[in-house]
Amino acid sequence: MAVYILSNRKIIRHKGEKIDSFSNDEYSIPNFRIAKCDFDNYKEPTAAAKKKKDYTNRNILNYKLFSEPEKQGYQDVFNVLLNEKGIKKSTLTANNLGGTQKMFYELYKNMSSTKDRSDVLIFIHGYAYDFDDELKAIIDLKKIFIDNSSSPIEHILFISWPASSSIVPLTYFDDKASSINSGASLMRLFYFYTQFLKDIFSNRDLAPCNQRIHIMAHSMGNRVLQSMLYSLKKENILRVIDQVLLLNSDVSYKVFDESENSFNKLPLLANRVSIYLNRKDAILGISQFTKNILTPRLGKNGPSNIDQFKDIVSIIDCTFIENDILNSFKFEFGNHWGYLSSSQAQNDIFQNLYGVDRNLITNRTKNNENTFTIIS
Template identity: 25%
Template sequence: MLFITNRTPQESAESEQGRTISFDCNNTSVSQNIYFCERLGVHKYKEMMKDKFFKYLKELEDHTQLLLYIHGFNNNMEPDIFRNAAKLQDLLNQALQKSSKNEPASVLVVPVIWPCDDNPALALIDDYWDDQDAADCSGPGFARLLGKFDTWRKSPEQQEIPCFRRINILAHSMGNRVLKNALKFWADKYSSGQMPALFRNTFLVAADIPNEALEKGEDGRYIVDSSRNVVVYYANDDLAMPASKIANIKYMTLSRRMGMTGPETLNVLPEKVKEVDCDDFNNEFDMKGHSYFLDKDDGTPSPMIRHMADAIASGRVKPNKRSYRLRRT
């Protein structure tokens, strides 16, 4: 599995093609560098460098789309992130095979990994604050990732045979904060406040950001600008969201979280922003009702899987409604 990270390696900070690279899960300092890597096995990784990484993705079969997966807080590479990414890829590909009829369709999930803790429950609040800091500090680094990709695809060599790979993105929980910060930093510093349409679909799942974040004048407005479709999945009984609101009192922030209410005022946002109410099933997939985008213990996929697969396959969110209640399958 390919992945991108700004975790600090245990080896030299200087990149080297093909070298073995490792990461200490207890070191949550944010690296100034971005590492393009391949996972060969549990705790076995090698560095690829950006040109080889991008070339590999460009040369995938035409029917394969990319899904960048930005994980939430209190997740670590092993076992959480890679396990969830592999499961997400399998579930989506199964759904795509069913929905695409006779046309081939597949997705490759690429985790985007930022440094966060996986402390025990008693340290969860401190862990949350630490992860917030890491999410904020990761914004500039992943903005550089966008810059590297933009420079690569605009190079004369790549323009001879342009890359038309469709890219989707799924941000879960505090991963939405990482996404918001990265796009804002890139637009402000590298693009004169403008944001090109980079993504086919952006899926904001249990988003731990203020519920007004996508509106004009807010930091998250670039999420809307960057994507053809923006789908906000939320659940009123997501138990992680009230805890997040309480934790944010430290920063004098009392705004309700998007992952609990959906966008604050949907009708002020562009038509391409949709909200999907997942109240009917979120607590069946996770005790906190927070990680409801994968499957149950018995392998039953979340209704979100089919919903996302349809959007990936067609480029359209179904049904064509601004606000929709997703029910058990």
């Protein structure tokens, strides 16, 4: 099990500390830095601990930033792997690797060492998250997707982008700008990943791990994904993702149109795309009527036209799910966080991640060829 933070947040060093940390500042740097979360010594905080002013950063969850790589490319990774297999001698060890080299090395080692499902979930969070909020979200995601035997996920790559810490309406536009910048950084990371895969597949001594990688984007996290897709050229896209799950997406309902040139690329990238929507989503309703010039949101209204993608893209209506896990006013009124608040939504997501045929996923009714409603 491993959980990584991939962040383009500012790097700071707190007073009296000797290690670098991610900042809560609403400021992005051009490239992602990578950190690995330490759950070995994690203890669930008490209510009193959560109220303390020092319940921030590493007091929430400890993590260690990877060093930057000594040189670009992945030849050093292969030298280390081949040396460990006794195929090619090298003085390099895993300690010489940094950044994406170290993360890809660790994931490949873990995912190729088991015959069981050892999937990776790339998660992109939404609007109004500071870094402390992100650390709390990581803890929740680990409980839902790694600790749960109903889920095939064993590793999480949490995309940390510097959203605003306030829900004041004007910060929404700051987050839109930040999501665009972060999408460009994510695009570079995607190219690193595809290059690593090409190198692995071209090396006969290194077998593919045969595990699956999924992307899950919530709310405005879909705008980060959209920004990445804008930058990707269709001829450079490889189908390296199994499932893409778009949760309560705060993007235009027209994103799959050819003129948008963004989500219409997802069917080239993934085996299956699932749009989870809630027609009672009050947060997206506010987004539509106050911030997006009355443009219907994908996560509330569904896509305008996906006829050409109906074999790959599914629409899952979560309007009638129950918030039986979390049912505070925020969740009951907002209807925006079903993946956290509803066991029905989670059960549907788990089956999707396992790759169950969309017509065989339980507790659904089929509305038409590619549209379903989750039922009690």
